[in-house]
Amino acid sequence: MxxxxxxxxxxxxxxxxxxxxxxxxxxxxxxxxxxxxxxxxxxxxxxxxxxxxxxxxxxxxxxxxxxxxxxxxxxxxxxxxxxxxxxxxxxxxxxxTHDHDTLLSAPAGGDAPVARPRSALTGRPTAVxxxxxxxxxxxxxxxxxxxxxxxxxxxxxxxxxxxxxxxxxxxxxxxxxxxxxxxxxxxxxxxxxxxxxxxxxxxxxxxxxxxxxxxxxxxxxxxxxxxxxxxxxxxxxxxxxxxxxxxxxxxxTCVGRLRYLGVVLYDADRVGEAAAVPDPKDLLDAQRALFLDPNDPQVTAAARASGIPEDWLEAARRSPVHALISTYKVALPLHPEYRTLPMVWYVPPLSPVLDAVSASGGDPDSPDHVFGAVTGLRIPLEYLAELFTAGDTDAVAGVLMKLTALRSHMRARTLGGPDALGPVGLTPEQAVDLHRLLAVAKYADRYVVPAAHRETDTRGPGTVGFQCPVGEHEPSPGQRHVLLGMPTRRRKEETP
Ligand code: SF4
Ligand code: SF4
Known part of the structure; x- marks a missing residue:
């Protein structure tokens, strides 16, 4: 995601x-x-x-x-x-929870009734x-x-x-x-x-x-x-x-339509090596390097040999997640320094930078003002770097500049004015594609989720699972999908 x-x-x-x-x-x-x-x-x-x-x-x-x-x-x-x-x-x-019944059933009186908070655990009145x-x-x-x-x-x-x-x-x-x-x-x-x-x-x-x-x-x-x-x-x-x-x-249900789902092919054999790079600031690139190009014929052949179905390969080629992480490199992982190699990534917010430009009397639509602000405004940049790049401010600045250049390019296409696409390494075609993905992508573009295949299902014997780097537990064969809260009896009936 x-x-x-x-x-x-x-x-x-x-x-x-x-x-x-x-x-x-x-x-x-x-x-x-x-x-x-x-x-x-x-x-x-x-x-x-x-x-x-x-x-x-x-x-x-x-x-x-x-x-x-x-x-x-x-x-x-x-x-x-x-x-x-x-x-x-x-x-x-x-x-x-709140004592809502009081609001509905209180007799008419001189005071407005209130719904007092009650602990959802004990049922007793509590202070929030x-x-x-x-x-x-x-x-x-x-x-x-x-x-x-x-x-x-x-x-x-x-x-x-x-x-x-x-x-x-x-x-x-x-x-x-x-x-x-x-x-x-x-x-x-x-x-x-x-x-x-x-x-x-x-x-x-x-x-x-x-x-x-x-x-x-x-x-x-x-x-x-x-x-x-x-x-x-x-x-x-x-x-x-x-x-x-x-x-x-x-x-x-996301109101902002800001979530993207898609298939990412990666090299599972190199996960341990990537998670163990000495400098935490290298973890971003190490994780990115695990992700494989679904348009590479060698990757496709290896994926087919591993039994990945054709519709999944097609989904990997159309994956918005692959595009944002690997093609355009505008998404970043949350706290890579934890070394778990997280798989929910974030396009960092540009708004604090633009707000600060406006507050300092600059023009938030001017690439010069905003590029200057991206590197000069140490507070949001360092803060974002703590969250997304293990403190590497250059990596965050690179993403923010790309987003800034994209805005100025799209504005220049319709209104004229400065266009700063060149320095960030995007072509006009890529800018249009990235803008479409970030700004106006439709449901089918945001969620490219291929349906599961029974033949790759791990409900049967032979689950591979997670290879524990410290070797403290072995994945168990036949580990099952288990619906939370569902009685065991029903699970057994459902399991082939
Ligand atoms: S991700 Fe943000 S915009 Fe989307 S539903 Fe959650 S809070 Fe709302
Ligand atoms: S996969 Fe495990 S370690 Fe990673 S965020 Fe989820 S619960 Fe935490």
């Missing part, structure tokens, strides 16, 4: 439709498989990006090998019954003191923004948090369905697995024993413990819809 952050309006429709579909049950009241955060901000759960605190993701050991930040098997086993690196309900939030997007818009940013873990070094002093002077954008987040998932490597039961046929990472409810090591190991904190069933749950990438050739619910 790729998301174009310039178009997210923070409406939370994606979160709500996801919740109605997947977590509208007791035990996961607090869980949002998809949530939308305001940045700058502390995120959900509280400061999840602070890996010194939560110990998520991978690090390189003294010999340069990948190791889970949460420690080896012995360390994790020693914390089986008391793990200080698990977020508590306070770090997520206490889910509330924290939530999954407490900074909503700029509502809480002046107070909580300085706690954002991305404000490293001197950045905290440079970013202004006064209501009138700070910048904001929305960051929708879901499980990254990583190529190198720390959650799967940490699970002692082998319950988490990456499907060989489409790369979706799932939690097998039958195998999960509720150890919650995956919750600690996931640096994005996108695994949730269901306190009613005692099992871990996570975003399923709406696999029943994907198998039917339909987009995920969050994509289907």
């Amino acid at each position: 790729v998301m174009n952050l310039d178009k997210c309006i923070g409406c939370h429709t994606c979160s709500v439709t996801c919740k109605q579909t997947w977590t509208n049950r007791s035990g996961v009241e607090y869980a949002w498989f998809n949530n939308v955060e305001t940045k700058p901000g502390v995120g959900y759960p509280y400061r999840y990006e602070d890996q010194e605190r939560w110990k998520g993701g991978w690090v390189l050991d003294a010999k340069g090998r990948l190791a889970l930040r949460s420690g080896g098997r012995l360390k994790r086993l020693s914390r089986l019954f008391a793990n200080p690196e698990l977020p508590t309900l306070d770090d997520y939030y206490e889910p509330v 003191t924290w939530g999954p997007n407490w900074e909503d818009g700029l509502g809480g940013t002046p107070e909580h923004g300085p706690g954002d873990p991305n404000l490293t070094g001197g950045l905290a002093e440079k970013v202004r948090f006064e209501f009138e002077r700070t910048f904001l954008f929305h960051l929708p987040r879901l499980c990254e369905h990583c190529l190198n998932p720390a959650c799967a490597a940490a699970c002692p039961s082998g319950a988490l697995y990456k499907r060989a046929e489409d790369g979706i990472v799932l939690a097998d409810q039958d195998r999960c024993r509720g150890w919650r090591m995956c919750v600690t190991a996931c640096p994005y904190k996108k695994i949730y413990f269901n306190h009613a069933t005692g099992k871990a749950e996570k975003c399923t990438f709406c696999f029943p819809r994907i198998e039917a050739g339909q987009p995920t619910v969050c994509s289907e």
Whole structure:
């Protein structure tokens, strides 16, 4: 998936439709498989990006090998019954409901009735003191923004948090369905697995024993413990819809039409090597290098030899995700330094830059003013670099300049004026194609999802799954798709 952050309006429709579909049950009241955060901000759960605190993701050991930040098997086993690196309900939030009946049934009187908040867990009246997007818009940013873990070094002093002077954008987040998932490597039961046929990472409810090591190991904190069933749950990438050739619910319902879904072919044998490059700033290029060109005849031949169906190869050629990540290189991964090689990428927002140009009296439509601002405005650029390029400001600036040049070119085509396409390496034809993709792409262009094939289904024996780089668990043969909350009896009937 790729998301174009310039178009997210923070409406939370994606979160709500996801919740109605997947977590509208007791035990996961607090869980949002998809949530939308305001940045700058502390995120959900509280400061999840602070890996010194939560110990998520991978690090390189003294010999340069990948190791889970949460420690080896012995360390994790020693914390089986008391793990200080698990977020508590306070770090997520206490889910509330409201006493709506009072509004409807209160007798006529001198005072307006109010619906008091009640805990969705205990039913008792409670005070709302924290939530999954407490900074909503700029509502809480002046107070909580300085706690954002991305404000490293001197950045905290440079970013202004006064209501009138700070910048904001929305960051929708879901499980990254990583190529190198720390959650799967940490699970002692082998319950988490990456499907060989489409790369979706799932939690097998039958195998999960509720150890919650995956919750600690996931640096994005996108695994949730269901306190009613005692099992871990996570975003399923709406696999029943994907198998039917339909987009995920969050994509289907996205009001901003900013989500893109498509097939990406990659070299699975080089995943471990890419995740272990010494310099975190090289992780972006290392991951990009894993992605294969679906128009390359050698790649096509190798894919056919691996049993990838023809309609999937055609979908890979038409993939908007491949176009945004590899062809135009305008999408970036979220926190590549976690070394999980995430597979939900983002087109970074240009708006903070343009806003700042206007605020300083410049012309946001002038390439000279905006190009100057992209490199000169250290605050948003450094901040975006912390999020998307492990601190490499040149990489973020390159993407923002490309987007700026695209705007000026499209404006010049109809209104005349300066055209700055040349320096960013786009041809006019490519600019039109990229503009169509980013600005006016229709449903069929945004979601190129081929239906599943029974012959590549991993429900039968011989699942390949995820090759754990630390070798702590082997993928189990015949690991099954398991619908969350569905009784085992029904699953068995459905399974061939
Ligand atoms: S983002 Fe998803 S796939 Fe990646 S480590 Fe977390 S739960 Fe696992
Ligand atoms: S539905 Fe789309 S526009 Fe609305 S918050 Fe979600 S990602 Fe943003």
